[in-house]
Amino acid sequence: MSGGRCVLRAAALSHGFGARRILGPCSFELRDAEVVALVGPSGVGKTTLLRILAGLIRPDGGTVTLSGHGGQGIAMVFQDYALFPWRNAQRNVEYPLQIGGIGRAARRELARAALAQVGLAASADLYPAQLSGGMRQRVALARAIVTRPAVMLLDEPLAALDQATRRQLQDHLSGLFAQLGCAVVLVTHDLHEAVRLADRVLVLGGSSATVVADLYLESGNSAAQVMLLQKLMAQHAGREGAGPACAPGASLTA
Numbered sequence: 001m002s003g004g005r006c007v008l009r010a011a012a013l014s015h016g017f018g019a020r021r022i023l024g025p026c027s028f029e030l031r032d033a034e035v036v037a038l039v040g041p042s043g044v045g046k047t048t049l050l051r052i053l054a055g056l057i058r059p060d061g062g063t064v065t066l067s068g069h070g071g072q073g074i075a076m077v078f079q080d081y082a083l084f085p086w087r088n089a090q091r092n093v094e095y096p097l098q099i100g101g102i103g104r105a106a107r108r109e110l111a112r113a114a115l116a117q118v119g120l121a122a123s124a125d126l127y128p129a130q131l132s133g134g135m136r137q138r139v140a141l142a143r144a145i146v147t148r149p150a151v152m153l154l155d156e157p158l159a160a161l162d163q164a165t166r167r168q169l170q171d172h173l174s175g176l177f178a179q180l181g182c183a184v185v186l187v188t189h190d191l192h193e194a195v196r197l198a199d200r201v202l203v204l205g206g207s208s209a210t211v212v213a214d215l216y217l218e219s220g221n222s223a224a225q226v227m228l229l230q231k232l233m234a235q236h237a238g239r240e241g242a243g244p245a246c247a248p249g250a251s252l253t254a
């Protein structure tokens with residue numbers, strides 16, 4: 001599980017807003033085809049870290065290096081979908097290809113395939129206002145996967161959805177991740193979701209957030225794994241300069 005090649009390296013990332021230091025130093029690597037849940041208390045800096053990885057925020061310190069994927073980049077999916085309301089599903093998914101200079105026929109074909117991959121082949125002509133929340137988020141996912149990114153960053157992608165839709169989309173995501181083979185970072189507040197979908201969990205903690213635990217999830221008792229993660233988060237909540245709770249790459253085998 002931990003054997004894939006490194007596709008992204010975050011080295012000593014740090015960031016603050018005004019005089020307030022939020023993050024860092026934070027270092028980790030992402031490997032090919034692994035699904036990593038990024039968890040931690042509210043306000044710890046998960047979204048900030050994700051935005052730094054996506055290149056949307058320039059960190060005060062440290063570097064993010066993407067390696068060895070022949071130009072393939074990073075795609076991000078936001079909690080609120082961020083679709084263009086004036087473009088139908090098909091044209092929303094085509095958008096990144098359009099700005100990447102891909103010709104019309106090719107981008108139509110690729111967007112159709114991506115919509116089919118998220119189960120929305122029949123809804124290509126519908127506009128965001130005509131889609132349910134779960135369908136909108138699937139369009140946003142299709143728009144991310146259509147570029148065949150090396151790394152896909154998902155910021156609480158299911159948080160705005162009702163429980164039943166959320167559960168459905170979790171199933172869908174788990175199948176999709178297995179097909180895609182890119183590295184995925186999933187920010188979630190829901191530790192059950194983290195344990196259900198991820199191969200590995202990074203726990204952020206401390207008042208200037210660092211990776212306080214980096215754990216591979218072995219299949220096993222998921223309820224016990226959730227409890228262990230809760231415990232780790234509680235141990236590190238608001239503690240300044242807390243060292244790692246366990247060695248990077250250890251397994252959570254509960």
Ligand SMILES: Nc1ncnc2c1ncn2[C@@H]1O[C@H](COP(=O)(O)OP(=O)(O)OP(=O)(O)O)[C@@H](O)[C@H]1O
Nearest residue numbers: 017018022040041042043044045046047048049189
């Ligand atoms: N643009 C900004 N300007 C000032 N402070 C900010 C800005 N963005 C985030 N912050 C602050 O940085 C801290 C980390 O925010 P961030 O959104 O990264 O946390 P989070 O772990 O994702 O939180 P949540 O789980 O509640 O979504 C918070 O205290 C937040 O108020």
